[in-house]
Amino acid sequence: MTDLYQSIDVPFNYRHTCWFCGEPYFESYGFMPSPNYEHQAHPLMLPCCQECFTSCKSIKVSSLDLLRDKVKEQLHKRYAKHLQIGVNWTKEELEDCEFEGKALEGFRESAWAMFEIAKERVNYQGWPVSIDGIPVAGMTNVFQFEFDGICYTGLNHAVQQLALKHGIPQPYLEKVVELVGRSKMAYALRFCKTSYGYSDAQIAASLDSLKALLAEEAVNESMVDSPAVTSTRSREFSISEIHDLILYRTQISAYAIQWALERGIDTLHKLAVQEDAFFEHFAKDSEMVAFTYFNGLQIYLEKRETDPLWAEQEDPNRELFARL
């Protein structure tokens, strides 16, 4: 019967473990992609705990890493209250605070444990997926975003969850992160939380003052640094107007494209000159992210150079490049 399904390899120390969250094994879920772009013939069996097994059954996606992300997002949602404990308290504060009454004392005793369990489950990375010793290609976690010790499936997911946890309107946090950059999430949260209010007018005023502040900082920085070694931003492109795309099965990140556009970089040569600056900018997140972004950007710029007709007529960002 083994030809009717394929099981992923399970290393010895991971027997009886859910691949998604690390909880005890319940049952294997047979994953079939939908839509099935790669024409996978048989279900891929993944060891699951009871909860992740139930989650899997309700998810239809085209690849295993998307399935993993969706399961993680459901865990985030289900355990939002537990994860919130780490936002509201530190372990020491909880230990020191004097709750009164039986129910509250119970909360104090179990709260940190609940937070840690939820955190471990959402952060759990599984083990590398292989079938009969051959690694399954195309699995990526480069889009994951980590903040304050918690892994999110991507920047958008992080913004959505953090806005919820901190009571900030999501579109507002999105705009602030866009302005200050993904590496300054703590700053962005602080800025949003200390804003005067969240009416449309108040948000617009706060964003204007943030833009003025950033412009001033940029001027100060450019006076300190020598222009030969820094890649200064000469113009602004909003991340929401940039399309990410897939070329030759490689994802080209909108953030990498934004970085290039803002520095007037539209050829491989110009990119090569600024390679160090690129890595300095993106390696703050992770080396792997920087490398993947750079590789994607190279493929993109090469395509634009070698296929000018495509660049002029089909590139979803052609109007943005025309502005350079």
Ligand SMILES: [Zn+2]
């Ligand atoms: Zn699980």
